[in-house]
Amino acid sequence: MESTRQLKIAKLLQKEMATILQQLAKDQFPGTLLSVSKVRVSPDLSVAKIYVSIFPVAKTKETFDFLQLNKVKLRGALGHTVGSQLRVVPDLMIYVDDSLEYEENIDRLLRGEGESPIK
Structure with missing residues (x-):
């Protein structure tokens, strides 16, 4: 369970990273939406795991590679x-949040539009 301090720092990092990524998307990837869906901070506050949603999905690999390089x-x-506000800025670990894509796939399968996994 995360401490109150971890939750506060995660919320602060999520807000500020969202602003930074919106500006980056505007400059580097026009027509791409980058959003920070979740941030988890380690107990010692040295590492922040940042989960980024990228839309459209077709640009995910290119955008994610750019984020990793920078x-x-x-x-x-x-x-x-x-x-x-922070004495030490945590190291960033960036992940692609594909939960929305996963959810859409399940909805599509439930509607009967895809190949059924049950034969």
Whole structure:
């Protein structure tokens, strides 16, 4: 279970990363929507796992690869915005949140539009 401090820092990081990623999407990937769906912070506050939703799904690989290559720059930008509130900015681990795609696939299967996994 996460502590109150972890939850507060996760909420702060989610808000600020969302702002940074929106600006990045506007500049680097026009027509792409980047949103931070969830942030988890380690108990020692040294690592933040950031789950990013990317729409349209066709641009997921290209966008995710770009985020991975520029993780240090993203951490630096995050440090500029939260530097006055956090002593140490956590290392970023970025993951693609594909829960929406998974949910849509289940809905499609339930409607009978896809290949049934039950034969």
